[in-house]
Amino acid sequence: xxxxxxxTILCVVAIVPMLMLVFSIKEAKAVQNEINxxxxxxxxEPRSYEWGKHYPRQYGSYMQTEESSEILDVLEENPALVxxxxxxGFSKDYNAPRGHFYILEDNINTLRTGAPVDMKxxxxxxxxxxxxxxxxxxxxxxxxxxxxFTGKWARHxxxxxxxxxxxxxxxxxxxxxxxxxxxxKRGLDAEGSRPFAKATHQDMRTLVCAQCHSEYYFKATxxxxxxxxxxxxxxxTYPWDEGTSAEEIxxxxxxxxxxxxxxxLSKTPMLKAQHPGYETFITGVHGKNGLACADCHMPYxxxxxxxxxxHKVQSPLEDIANTCLNCHSGTEDxxxxxxxxxxxxxxxxxxxxxxxxxxxHLEAAKAWELGATDEEMAPILQDIRHGQWRWDYxxxxxxxxxxxxxxxxxxxxxxxxxxxxxxxxxxIVLAKYDAxxxxxxxxxxxxxxxxxxxxxxxxxxxxxxxxxxxxxxEWFVEGEEKGIYDPRSREGMKLKTSYIE
Amino acid sequence: MKIVATCSVVAALIVFGYLVAESQMLSYLSSEPExxxxxxxxxxxxxxxxxxxxxxxxxxxxxxxxxxxxxKKMFAKARDGFNxxxxxxxxxxxxxxxxxxxxxxxxxxxxxxxxxSLVSQMVENAQRYSxxxxxxxxxxxxxxxxxxxxxxxxxxLSATQQNFVHx
Numbered sequence: 001x002x003x004x005x006x007x008t009i010l011c012v013v014a015i016v017p018m019l020m021l022v023f024s025i026k027e028a029k030a031v032q033n034e035i036n037x038x039x040x041x042x043x044x045e046p047r048s049y050e051w052g053k054h055y056p057r058q059y060g061s062y063m064q065t066e067e068s069s070e071i072l073d074v075l076e077e078n079p080a081l082v083x084x085x086x087x088x089g090f091s092k093d094y095n096a097p098r099g100h101f102y103i104l105e106d107n108i109n110t111l112r113t114g115a116p117v118d119m120k121x122x123x124x125x126x127x128x129x130x131x132x133x134x135x136x137x138x139x140x141x142x143x144x145x146x147x148x149f150t151g152k153w154a155r156h157x158x159x160x161x162x163x164x165x166x167x168x169x170x171x172x173x174x175x176x177x178x179x180x181x182x183x184x185k186r187g188l189d190a191e192g193s194r195p196f197a198k199a200t201h202q203d204m205r206t207l208v209c210a211q212c213h214s215e216y217y218f219k220a221t222x223x224x225x226x227x228x229x230x231x232x233x234x235x236x237t238y239p240w241d242e243g244t245s246a247e248e249i250x251x252x253x254x255x256x257x258x259x260x261x262x263x264x265l266s267k268t269p270m271l272k273a274q275h276p277g278y279e280t281f282i283t284g285v286h287g288k289n290g291l292a293c294a295d296c297h298m299p300y301x302x303x304x305x306x307x308x309x310x311h312k313v314q315s316p317l318e319d320i321a322n323t324c325l326n327c328h329s330g331t332e333d334x335x336x337x338x339x340x341x342x343x344x345x346x347x348x349x350x351x352x353x354x355x356x357x358x359x360x361h362l363e364a365a366k367a368w369e370l371g372a373t374d375e376e377m378a379p380i381l382q383d384i385r386h387g388q389w390r391w392d393y394x395x396x397x398x399x400x401x402x403x404x405x406x407x408x409x410x411x412x413x414x415x416x417x418x419x420x421x422x423x424x425x426x427x428i429v430l431a432k433y434d435a436x437x438x439x440x441x442x443x444x445x446x447x448x449x450x451x452x453x454x455x456x457x458x459x460x461x462x463x464x465x466x467x468x469x470x471x472x473x474e475w476f477v478e479g480e481e482k483g484i485y486d487p488r489s490r491e492g493m494k495l496k497t498s499y500i501e
Numbered sequence: 502m503k504i505v506a507t508c509s510v511v512a513a514l515i516v517f518g519y520l521v522a523e524s525q526m527l528s529y530l531s532s533e534p535e536x537x538x539x540x541x542x543x544x545x546x547x548x549x550x551x552x553x554x555x556x557x558x559x560x561x562x563x564x565x566x567x568x569x570x571x572x573k574k575m576f577a578k579a580r581d582g583f584n585x586x587x588x589x590x591x592x593x594x595x596x597x598x599x600x601x602x603x604x605x606x607x608x609x610x611x612x613x614x615x616x617x618s619l620v621s622q623m624v625e626n627a628q629r630y631s632x633x634x635x636x637x638x639x640x641x642x643x644x645x646x647x648x649x650x651x652x653x654x655x656x657x658l659s660a661t662q663q664n665f666v667h668x
Contacts, residue, residue: 004506011509018516021590025523028589032541 041172044141044180046134047486048165055166055175057303062165062311065099066492072096073498075446078351080358082449084388087264088272089123091453092460095498096398100313104163105490107132108472109497115463116154116471124153125234130181131212134167135160135484137180145182146223149233157471158478161485169208177204181211187238205292206278213277213293213397214238215249217258244279246393246411250386264453266364268381273392280397284404296323339402346394346401349412353391356419360384362440362452363426370433380425387418461499468495529582532562540589542598545658553651564611565604577607596658602636608644609637 039054052059074094075081085091093111107113107128116122127149129136139159140148148156171178179185184207185196199207218234225231242248242255250271252258259269281287286296296316298309316323317339320332328335364380394400394411401408430438443449450457479485521527528536538547550556555564566581567573580603588594600608613620624639633640648654 002502004502007506008502008509011506011513014513015509015516017590018513018520021586022516022520022523024590024592028540028542035541035544 038173043172044134044138044167045172046138046162046165046167046484047489048134048162048167049486049488051166051170051172057306057308058311059166061301061308062313063101064312065314066101067312068099068314069102069494069496071098071496071498073446075449076498078354079443079446079449080354082446082453082455083265083358083361083443084354085272086361086453086455088261088270090272091450091455092457093498100164101489102163102493104132104160105493108475109464109468109495111460111464111499113153115460115467116152116157117467118471119155119157120152122152122154125149125218126151126153126156127218127234127236128153129156129160130236132164133160133162134165134180135162137167138484145235146221146233147225149218149221149235150223150231154471157475158482159484161476161479162489164212165489168211177201177208179204179207179211181236183216183236183238184211184214187214187240190238191240191244202290202292205294206281206287209293209297210278213275215274215276215279215393215396217253217260240279244276244282245407246390246414249276249279249393250389253389263361263384266361266381266384267368267377268361268364268384268388270385271389271392273389273396275397276393277397277399277403280394280400280407281403283407284402286403299323299326342401342405345405346408346412349409349416350391350395353387353412353415353419356416356423357384357388357391358443359440360387360419360422360426362443363423363430363438366435366438366440367426367429367433370430370435372429372433376429376432380422380429383418383422383425387415387422389415390418391415457499464499524586529578532560534560534562537561540585542594542658546652549652553649553653555651559611559615559651563615564608567607568611568614598658605642606637609639609642612643613638 039051041051041054045051048059048062052062072095074096075091081094082091085094089112095106095110098106112124113128114123135156136148139156168180169177179196188194188196188207194203196207216236216238219237221233221235223231223233239249239252242252253271258271260272261270262268263270281293294309297313298311299316299319299322300307301310301322310319310322317336320335324330324335325332360380361384364377364384367377367380390411394408394415397403427436430436441452443452447457476485476490480487525536525539528539534547534550537543547561550561562568566577584601613624620639620643627633627639627641630640634642644650
C-alpha cells in the first residue's frame with residue numbers, strides 16, 4: 001500500500017472518535033447550561049409563586065405556614081392589656097401572631113388599622129405595611145423611601161397585596177440572603193458594634209429576620225416633594241444609637257422626648273415596644289454561641305438525598321428532633337418540659353407586672369380626677385412610662401423568655417419595681433386628696449376593661465366590617481389588574497378575626 | 502493520493518484543534534477544582550466536597566492524583582483523561598459512579614500521606630488483618646469506615662438536585 005493511503009486511513013481512524021467525542025461534549029454542555037442557568041426571576045418579584053417554580057421545596061414548606069390558622073385573642077387572655085394600652089391601637093385588638101401565610105391578612109383585618117374609606121382616611125400611616133409584604137421593597141424601589149412613608153396606610157392599598165415571601169430575604173439573581181429593609185443597616189451602623197458590612201453568611205441567617213423582628217418607631221421626617229409641597233414622612237427607624245438593651249433604648253427615647261402616645265386614663269407619655277426579638281436574642285446563650293434565627297426556626301431537613309432549609313417558619317418545639325437535638329443530647333420530653341418551666345417563670349412575673357401597671361394607670365386617672373397637679377404627677381408618670389416600657393420590652397417578642405431568659409426576667413423585675421414605685425407615690429397623692437384607700441375598678445374581662453377605657457368596640461367592629469367587604473376586596477382586584485397579585489397566596493384563606501363570630 | 506493524504510492530515514489536525522478547544526483540554530493541566538466541573542457529572546462531587554470537612558484542606562487533585570512524583574501524576578492524568586473521554590463518548594456510566602481500583606489506591610495513598618502521623622501504626626498493623634483487599638495499602642480502604650468523607654453517604658448523581666455550582 002502506498003504511504004499516502006496509510007496516512008489517509010490513519011487520519012480517518014483518528015478523526016472519527018475525535019469527532020464523536022466533540023459531539024458528545026457539545027451535547028453535555030447544552031445540558032450543563034440548562035442545569036446552571038440562573039432562573040429568570042424579576043427584581044423584587046413580589047409573587048412568591050414565581051420563585052417557587054424554581055425552588056419548590058422552599059416554597060412548599062413556606063406555604064405550610066398556613067397550618068397555624070387559629071386566632072388567639074391576647075386581650076381576652078390578659079384584659080389588663082386593654083387598660084395599659086388605653087388610647088392606643090393595641091387596646092382595640094391584639095391577637096397572637098399566626099404563620100407568615102397570614103401576615104398580610106391579619107394586618108388588614110386587625111381593628112388597629114381601622115376602617116379607611118379611601119386612600120386618605122384611617123388611623124394608621126403607610127409605615128404599618130413595612131414588614132408585611134415584598135411589595136414594600138418593590139414600592140420603595142419605585143418611589144423612594146420618604147415618599148413611601150408619607151400618607152395614610154390606605155394610600156398603598158391596591159399596591160401591597162402579597163404576604164411576606166421570597167423577595168424579602170433573597171436576591172433574585174444569586175438567591176443570596178439579602179437585606180431589603182435599609183433601616184436595619186442604618187440601625188446596626190448607628191449602634192456600631194456589629195456593622196452591616198461585616199455580616200457573615202451566618203449573621204445574615206439572623207439579620208434577614210431582624211429586618212422586622214426588632215423594636216422600631218416611626219420617626220417624623222420633614223421633606224419637600226418635587227412640586228415644592230412640604231410633607232412629613234413617618235420613617236421606620238431602629239432606636240439603637242445608644243445600644244440595644246431596655247435601658248439604652250429607654251434613654252434614646254427619653255433624650256428625644258419621644259412619645260408613642262399619651263395614655264387616655266393616666267395621661268402618661270407612653271412608649272410601646274414592638275417585638276425586640278433580635279435585641280434580646282443576642283444577649284442569650286444561643287445568640288452568644290453564634291446561632292442564627294434560621295438554625296432553630298428554619299432547620300435543615302432532608303428529603304432523600306436532598307437537604308434544604310425548612311421554610312415553614314414556626315416554633316422549634318414543633319420539630320425538636322431537627323432543632324434542639326442537633327446539638328443537645330436528651331429527649332424531646334425533657335426539652336418540652338424545660339421550656340415549659342421557663343415559660344412559667346416568665347408568666348409569673350409578666351402577670352405581676354401587668355397587674356401593677358394597669359392599677360397604676362387607673363390610680364393615676366383617679367388622682368387627676370381629684371385635681372392632682374402636673375408637678376405632683378410628673379414623677380409618677382415617668383415611673384409608669386419606664387415601667388411599662390420595660391415590661392413591654394421583655395415580653396413583646398414572644399420568644400424572649402426562651403431566647404434570653406435571664407434578661408427577660410431581669411427587665412420584668414425592674415418593670416414591676418418601677419410600677420410599684422409609681423403606686424407608692426400615687427398613694428401619697430391620693431391620700432392628699434382624701435382617697436387614701438382608693439382601689440382600682442375591676443378590669444377582669446376584656447369587655448369590662450374596654451368599657452372602662454371608653455372604647456366604642458361595637459362601632460369599631462361595624463366600621464371594620466364595612467371596610468372588609470368594601471375597600472379590602474377592591475384592593476385585591478386592583479392588585480390583580482396590575483399583575484402584581486398572586487391569588488395562590490390567599491388560596492383557602494378563611495376570614496378569621498377576634499371580633500367576628 | 503498524496504493530496505488526499507495531506508488533506509486528511511490537515512483535517513485530522515483541525516479536528517484535533519477543535520477538540521482541544523471544545524473540551525478545554527489545556528485546562529486539565531491545572532489543579533483547580535473548578536476544572537473538574539467542566540463536566541457537570543462532577544457537580545454532585547464538587548458540591549458535597551464544598552460542604553465537607555476537606556473543603557479548606559484538600560482539592561480534587563490532592564486526593565485523586567498521585568502526589569509523590571510528577572511523572573506518576575502526569576501519567577495518571579493521561580490515563581484518567583483517556584478513560585473519561587471513552588466513558589463520555591460512549592456513555593458508559595450511570596448515575597452511581599464508583600472509583601476504579603487504580604483510583605482507589607491513589608486516594609488511599611493520599612489519605613495516608615496527609616494523615617500519616619495518625620495512621621502510621623494502623624498501616625503497620627494491617628499485616629495482621631485477616632480480610633484484606635490487595636489494591637490498597639493497608640488492606641482496608643479508609644472509607645470503609647469513614648464513609649461520608651468527603652462526598653457524603655448518598656452517592657447518586659441525582660442526590661444533589663438544583664445544585665448550582667457556585668465559586
